[in-house]
Amino acid sequence: MMTGYQMNNQKGNTTSKWRTLLLLSLLLPAAAGMSNTPQKYDYVMKVNNSALAVVDSNLVVSLKFTAIQDIPASQSVILAPEIIDTTSLRSKSLPLIFLNSRNQQIYFDRNLRPKYPDALVLRKKKGVNLNVDYLRTTKFEPWMENAVLKLKRLSCACDKQKVRGEEIVAGFAPKEEAAPEVNLYPVYLLPPADNSVKVREEKGSAYLCFVVNKWDILPDYMTNPEELQKIHNSVNIVKNDSNVTITRMVIEGYASPEGTYKHNMMLSENRTEALRKYLQRSGIAKGIRMEASGKGENWAGFVKQLKEDTSTPGRDILLRIANSSIGPDEKEAQMRRDASAGYRYYLDNVFPKLRCTNYTVEYTVRPFTVEESEVVFETRPINLNLNEIYKLAGKYASDRQKYYNIIRKAYLLYPNDSYINLTMAYLSIQRGVVEAAEEHLGKVNDCPQKTMNEGLVAYMKGDLDRAIQLVEQAAQQGVPEATEQLAEFKKLQEYKQKTNK
Helix, strand or coil, X not given: CCECCXXXXXXXXXXXXXCECCCCCCCCCCCCCCCCCCCCCCCCEEEEEEEEEEECCEEEEEEXXXXXXXXXXXXXXXXXXXXXXXXXXCEEECCCEEEECHHHHHHHHHHHCCCCCCXXXXXXXXXXXXXXXXXXXXXXXXXXXXXXXXXXXXXXXXXXXXXXXXXXXXXXXXXXXXXXXXXXXXXXXCCCCCCXXXXXXXXXXXXXXXXXXXXXXXXXXCCHHHHHHHHHHHHHHHHCCCCEEEEEEEEEXXXXXXXXXXXXXXXXXXXXXXXXXXXXXXXXXXXXXXXXXXXXXXXXXXXXXXXXXXXXXCHHHXXXXXXXXXXXXXXXXXXXXXXXXXXXXXXXXCHHHHCCEEEEEEEEECCCCHHHHHXXXXXXXXXXXXXXXXXXXXXXXXXXXXXXXXXXXXXXXXXXXXXXXXXXXXXXHHHCCHHHHHHHXXXXXXXXXXXXXXXXXXXXXXXXXXXXXXXXXXHHCCCCHHHHHHHHHHHHHHHHHHHCC
């Protein structure tokens, strides 16, 4: 790709559309003091285009012109292109251009060709305009950055040359002013101090197997060893944490919808109570206050499964019936009648999953210092509140990646928290990820800091006017960073107005 700047000598001059160069003296101007004598031009030609450009590490010189005036039989017109820095006067000569008459062309071929192997040599026929296209490259050197293309004018008869003047025909166009770099100042808020007791929960679901219409807990029956171990593991996670105190354990049992509602309610209550007694008797939940309740038929789980499994036969009918306000026994009867294939499929494949026991171990957590929080954050981050997480992140304020990792993990713990999402938007703007910033701001409660960051998102999406409007609003609402941000935006706005961009 071509870089650099070009200055084109083209049609459009207000005084003349022809640019006349005085290149070779066929007849010298009048002697000094004879100012009233009409001047004769050395040679007439039309410059169509002239340019300098930098391509990779080379300087490219392009010159296109039309030779108009005829050349006497014994003459040559010679143009000597030269790259010159008019300040340091450093220069570099380029291959010559020879415009020969018929006789001089013969002389050049016989006597001068070896001397000028790189020259552009052309014969100018009498009465015919000659279009000349001169293109040469030379290694670009730093001093050439402000150089111009100059043409020396020489006259030649045989091999005798005489300098007749020079003229600048091309140069680099003035460099465009670069757009100012705009700094962004996203903001976030620290959550307020939180001295409340930290209440946490460890939850799970177990799918115990029972003999038909029975509720006795059989530890070795079918998959019960694995399901009971799940409950044991969940309780131990909390019991073995010295930083917490278990307050209670809640057990809720569900039956599947087949059969009568009254019978299923009795089964869920008896089976849940049997599990409570087993957990206390076996030592799994020894010393823990327990609350057990049967919830009857698991219609919520039934609907959830239907929504997830779009391939169920008669799915829409089953969903409509399940969500209706009729009684549970009437629902089952309608399903058997109106969507029998889907009901049978669920009876065999899904209903066993609905016979579950949901359990929750509730506990409280003590406060932590920053040093303690660092350990807990790696092992049980849920035991930290937002204040403790932000204090830990503040320890790594100078380590952007570490800070981001902490806040990102906090976001996964509290994905809908307004403070965490505002901070995630702040970090996304810093990282230049506009889509993520916009998504996080959608979860932030209205506040001046949200308005400020929305202004930065508008700028990142190319809407400078909207960005200024929002940041001005944030400034009026007391966001200190908004003043600096407005100065950055105004600087860019002035540049756009000046350059019409």
